[in-house]
Amino acid sequence: MTTITGEMLIGYRSRRGTGPSLVAFNPTTGVEISEPSFGSGTTDDVNEACALANDAFDRYRALSLDTRAMFLERIADGLLGVGDALIQRAHEESGLPKARLEDERGRTIGQLKLFAQVVRSGQWLDATLDSPLPDRKPLPRSDLRMQKIPLGPVAVFGASNFPLAFSVAGGDTASALAAGCPVVVKAHQAHLGTSELVGRVIQKVAREMELPEGVFSLVLGAGNSVGQSLVSHPAIKAVGFTGSQAGGTALMRVAAARLEPIPVYAEMSSINPVFLLPSALAQRNESIARGFVDSLVLGAGQFCTNPGLVIAVAGEDLTRFIDAAKEAITAKPAQTMLTAGIHNAYQEGEKRLADTVGVQLEARGVTPTGATQAQAALFVTSAETLLTNHALEDEVFGPLSTVVSCKEEAQMLEVASHLAGQLTATLQYDAEDCMLARQLVSQLERKVGRILVNGFPTGVEVSHAMVHGGPFPATSDSRTTSVGTAAIDRFLRPVCYQDFPAELLPAAIADGNPLDIWRSIDGELTRY
């Protein structure tokens, strides 16, 4: 189980791709992990994986909810079964500390098990029944019943920054499998070995449970062509992606250009503004500054929810906040980034900001000692500069943030209304700030997926009420979330069954409620 071969997993087979070889890379040492190399796939491999997924779909979605839930639970158990080999490999490939990866494995397992509960609850089926009205005038009403069914095979592109929780067996895969969709994953090049280890767990569980072959495949690709073939394939009915705005919008274009356009759920780009309200800033400015810097440098700043913008009214309190943040940041050690490419982009982004008129560098973290280490950075600018220079809102992925000083409270509102879509916004708030906070919340609701009060945006709970989403460019589809149980809704669509005889009705909407789920009958939620 812990041997890494460099093969792809197509249904129940393992096969070395005949495309260009890929090698894993250790960002901490800067050295290739030369054995094994990974054989990238071709369009033929994609076609085969997609054809298997298509064949598997009807049988997979027809399994009992309990079987589907057990599949997720056994994947979770299997991940734990790989033991330290998984953590070790993920650490080598990502540079992320082992303790963090152990937490991430816990989150991944918890996520799979939570989706198993969701599957069993059957609430996602949205079972809805309208009673027939045979005597209605002028026309009788038919017997109408609705349930949600899965969309079909889903393509998943893992995230660089979560090699476990948002990769091969991560949130997109878990929610798609929970919905009843077969999954074809394209492994992220930054953690090829980790991907294989996790993929083999899923493949093994599927085979042991005798699930239809093709419910899961893992393909490898050098460059973009394998990913584009995957998104273009007629059998694929939705796409889950976490990554850059350039990557996400490229997939959106491919999906929109298909003969049958399909939904793309791309989680892309966010700078997660933090608003320091006047009373909170006056009362707690140093403690907020320390909390902010801790959030900023967590995981080398490589979180989608990293606080990249801080907005407050200029004055003595903001000066004290900046001084405290400078002091905190100056002491923060440099940290290894996930890949050399991400590190280069970070350095370029930092340089671009430093070279921008009206933007001042305030502080840097400890000088790096490794080639791919990120040095934290804090910049300051004015609201006028931000409002006239859209480039300042571009995400710089890494431990970098810009403090925006406003002339007055009204300008904080102006900044809020000016921002593009974000995953999160945060208010540092005291009760005296209530009036301003209400106005800000009203603005921010239109811009973000999650609003926090007196917290920091890093740390995304996997739960029922979580929204990890938001208007473009934070994501490609603000109507959904990629974290939390509501993520299952992304892969479902409603079907109505009119005047079906009992012998043809799906169990979810059959008489007598055989699945024992919540159903809406004539507009009222019931358990009958």
Add this chain to the structure above:
Amino acid sequence: MTTITGEMLIGYRSRRGTGPSLVAFNPTTGVEISEPSFGSGTTDDVNEACALANDAFDRYRALSLDTRAMFLERIADGLLGVGDALIQRAHEESGLPKARLEDERGRTIGQLKLFAQVVRSGQWLDATLDSPLPDRKPLPRSDLRMQKIPLGPVAVFGASNFPLAFSVAGGDTASALAAGCPVVVKAHQAHLGTSELVGRVIQKVAREMELPEGVFSLVLGAGNSVGQSLVSHPAIKAVGFTGSQAGGTALMRVAAARLEPIPVYAEMSSINPVFLLPSALAQRNESIARGFVDSLVLGAGQFCTNPGLVIAVAGEDLTRFIDAAKEAITAKPAQTMLTAGIHNAYQEGEKRLADTVGVQLEARGVTPTGATQAQAALFVTSAETLLTNHALEDEVFGPLSTVVSCKEEAQMLEVASHLAGQLTATLQYDAEDCMLARQLVSQLERKVGRILVNGFPTGVEVSHAMVHGGPFPATSDSRTTSVGTAAIDRFLRPVCYQDFPAELLPAAIADGNPLDIWRSIDGELTRY
């Protein structure tokens, strides 16, 4: 209230557009309705309507659910208040019989009132609360609460074939207003006067209720530029459209090319296959044939759910079915179509089919006496021909259908799996057909939004379980419905509120459940 001026309705003002003049047309007489002419709008008008909608959005969505519901109810009452003038004008502009339009008005009013109930129920808010876990290890869990909020201003393009129920105050407008979204309607050129009459009702109610100006506007356009400006406007956050595949896909492209792409809900094209299962065909072939032909010619065949394809196994039973259908169709009078353009397209579609190798014309209805009257038509072809000629699946909007004869039951399944996305599929079924029906249902679930047993697809109930949707090209987004209460979900997105103090929490997710709605607390539905 019953005077038609030819003006646009921009917020609370009425203004004649300065673009090219448009005239209404009576398809029954073939004569223009020259007074008044309608002044089409410009991009400036669109910009003004959208800016007002944007300004109105926060105030409109902040209104109580009861006020929002009353808005819908008073629009319904207002439509009835226009009296026969509305029916008369819609009849003149559409050629549809008055009795049908009275029914359609009833449906439109019922739809608005049903959405008022939906608004008050608050279930669409999807209120979801996760309790904080302050003692959890390794990290505490925050207080997380989620509700759905409206997307923002919505652009609505009415349908030619439902001048009331799917136009200015139709399903898209009702569901968007119910969701809390201001609406900018582009009037359909085929019923300009009807649009103005209905638009003035909405405008009057909004003003009387002192709703924020811009919650509703009605613009007119010659050609496509006004519609494209509307979909391109940054304030518009979603689009509702019912019409042709060419029109819908054009709007999809405009929406995808925006700086911020937005969802388009386009209901476009469907040929609504009817499967005649062997036992049902043997037992009831003549009565099925009569029911089929009645459904086919209803409203001159101008329904999205018109049964344009009939699939059965060849043999004596199918021959009897075809004979009975021929007899029924031959007696069906020609009927006036909605517009000269639709009539031309119908004639071209019929000619294209008649000229297709492998397709035979079996019967025509009574010869037309008016220039825009449609003559019903029945064609026959083989499954082999259908499976090799995709053009046979193109919708011909009007009273035309093609019977597809299959060699065996397996070929019926092959046809089902070959079909593109549809709004509906129908099974004519007896209990002896159960095995085949189960296989067909499994195939058809993947293709359609609604499956009927022993009915005909025309007639779409406005209810909770209705799905008027389906995979592309039936619609642009299979995850939704444009008819029924679930249509409200199209215009909503989730927002999560983390660790909010009581004074900032929205009512839907506040402690004590002040709105008295169903809420999910820690994964359990409750009324607390």
